[in-house]
Amino acid sequence: MPICCAVPIGLTITQETNSNGHVDLTIEADHCMPARIKLGEAKIYNGPNYHIVGLGQLIGRYTTGREGRGLLIEYVRKPDIKVKMANIRIHLDDRLPLNQSGPSKDHVIKWAFLTEHKHSSGGNVQVGHVGCNLYLEDKG
Numbered sequence: 001m002p003i004c005c006a007v008p009i010g011l012t013i014t015q016e017t018n019s020n021g022h023v024d025l026t027i028e029a030d031h032c033m034p035a036r037i038k039l040g041e042a043k044i045y046n047g048p049n050y051h052i053v054g055l056g057q058l059i060g061r062y063t064t065g066r067e068g069r070g071l072l073i074e075y076v077r078k079p080d081i082k083v084k085m086a087n088i089r090i091h092l093d094d095r096l097p098l099n100q101s102g103p104s105k106d107h108v109i110k111w112a113f114l115t116e117h118k119h120s121s122g123g124n125v126q127v128g129h130v131g132c133n134l135y136l137e138d139k140g
Contacts, residue, residue: 023062025071039063040071045084048091051129052098058127059098065121069114069128077134085111085131092129104129 010030025040039062043054051074058070076084092115093103099118107113111131119125 023058025073027071037067038069038071039067040073042073042075045074045076045078045131048088051088052092052095055092055098055127055129059117059119059125063119063125065119065123065125067125069126072127072129074129074131075134076131079135079137081111081131081133081135085113085129088129089113 012028012030013025023039024042025038027038027040029036039058041054041058041062043050045051051072054072054074058072063070074085074088078084089104092100096102101116101118101124104113104115107128107130109128109130111133113129114126115129116124116126
């Protein structure tokens, strides 16, 4: 097996790290110069408006503008995550909240999409919106 680099590569993931408040997830790529950091906010699905609340926390409170793409994880405990994530996406594209710069873009991950937002730092911040299916059908 070929060696691709002399330094081991990994991720350090911490919870509730302080970044203008306690962000749910901080993901750091170990041994990268400059540092590569992603911030993630997690929400339990409660409709598109609640998703925007989480997006506002991520972009408006925790993100400084130096981080890489942000991550908003939507934990869905109800049936039909496909429709729920599609409805969130439609809602965001209709309203363009938090200075969203245009329509969302597809992502290769199932139940996921990307948005880009003008940040208070003057730059743009990309956010990956990822649905996580926690629904278990009761087979009684």
